[in-house]
Amino acid sequence: MTSAIVIAAAAVGGLAAPAGAEETRPGFCSSGRMFADHEGSLVIDAMETDRKPVVHLRDKKTGQRVATVSEFRTDRHEDMREVAFISQPLKLPAIGIYGLEIGSEADHVTCGDFDYRLRTEVKDMSATDQVSLDNLKTTVSAVVTTFDPRTAVTAPLANTKVTIKNEAVTQEATTDAQGKLTSPFTFRGTETSSHVSFGLQATSDMDGKGASFEVPAVPQRAVIAINPASQPIVAPLGAIATVKGQALRIAADGTRRPVPEGTPLTADLTGAPVTKADGRFERKVKVDWQNTVETSWANGRYYPWLEFKNHSITVNTTGQVSFSQYKAAIDSARRVTFTGVLGFKPAPSGIVGDMPVTAWYSVDGKTGWKKRGTFTADFSTPFTHTLPGNSDGYWRLSSQYAMTEPVRLTRTATTFTYFNAAPEPVRKGQTFTIKGTLQHQTPAKAYGGQTVLFYFRPTGSKGFIYQGHSVTAANGTFVHPFKADRTGTWIARYRDADGKHFNAESRQDDLVVNP
Incomplete structure (x- = not known):
């Protein structure tokens, strides 16, 4: 076309x-x-x-x-x-x-x-040598061309300056008559990747799009030694701890040497700490709820110069965590709500963020504890958390260093043991009757003197509409007449009235109404 x-x-x-x-x-x-x-x-x-x-x-x-x-x-x-x-x-x-x-x-x-400018293309990128901390020098090359959308012709981009750079080094080279460039390139040995990019200056006639490639790098074995005085960390929650140590690399000849000055380490409160000329370093970390403090290279396992090494320091937090003003309740819809305050003595130094809190459930309060949900709580700030519950059972909360006593949450079960709309089918305008029985407790007993609500959903509709109510007799039965209007579905609902029962809903009964 x-x-x-x-x-x-x-x-x-x-x-x-x-x-x-x-x-x-x-x-x-x-x-x-x-x-x-x-x-x-x-x-x-x-x-x-x-x-x-x-x-x-x-x-x-x-x-x-x-x-x-x-x-x-x-x-x-x-x-x-x-x-x-x-x-x-x-x-x-x-x-x-x-x-x-x-x-x-x-x-x-x-x-x-x-x-609609000339499209620059950088291709055939390569390096003559792989690099390592023992040999950071290589020679990079590439071919630069332009594509003219008017003629669909690709031609060498001759005698043009190209910027060659990585995170630490920037230099220039010029393409020859065939658009090729070759240039020595020396890494610093502290870059977080071994990528090298080729960039061109965009003009009114050329888009200047560049490209990059990864120079093969051989990571060396390394050691991260933490000073004995820096481990383990024992401090109050929120305190600032100093981690001191030395990072050494194992050269190809087996000797241990300091990693290059400026080798970036795992970020801390100061940003990105780096090593000194002798490989020594100092990190500032805040004591929180983590059990350990990790020290490694920036970019972790993807650091190009050193094999992955991670040193873990144990953290022992001084002080005591506790739950206060703790309450747990279950509502008529079987939802469990926890309230309380998570406290710490002595008070944390500064803001330490929030702490995970886990909700647990057990049938007997002794065995079979199962995790039912997790939320976060700030220290000294009241919390409220709601999750789906059970008809009967024991609940408790736990944080990393504290746990509440189990508390039994239950209400009296309520159920419709019988529900029916009759006669059916019924003619429009004719009276029909809804009958049923409401019971409670275990084993079930009649639940008299209770209000039962009736709802109707016309065929083709999505929601139920309130139609009226009735009060159960002493034996738990109820009867309510209605005048037939259209075909649909009827249900009965009980809503807790004394704060001690669960809500209940009857089965759905379809009633056909003929003209």
């Missing part, structure tokens, strides 16, 4: 949409994303329901519209809800950046830019 692309000279003074094309609604800009791909096609990411757009390109230098695109092929995205509209590669009169618009000349919306 050939895209409907109309090219106009600047003197034309603007373009109208092709005959038969329909102007795109302004909302299309917000629903999609327009951009130029590598070959110079116009790509629009949009919802599947969007019709194919009509897009105009405006020359930013002359202010004139120079092209209109109205035909696209579609490519469905993986999530199946979005599509990409993709035109044929556009052939515009000059390279540069054009404006994208939808709508008429007099009433249009700007939708971003269409990058």
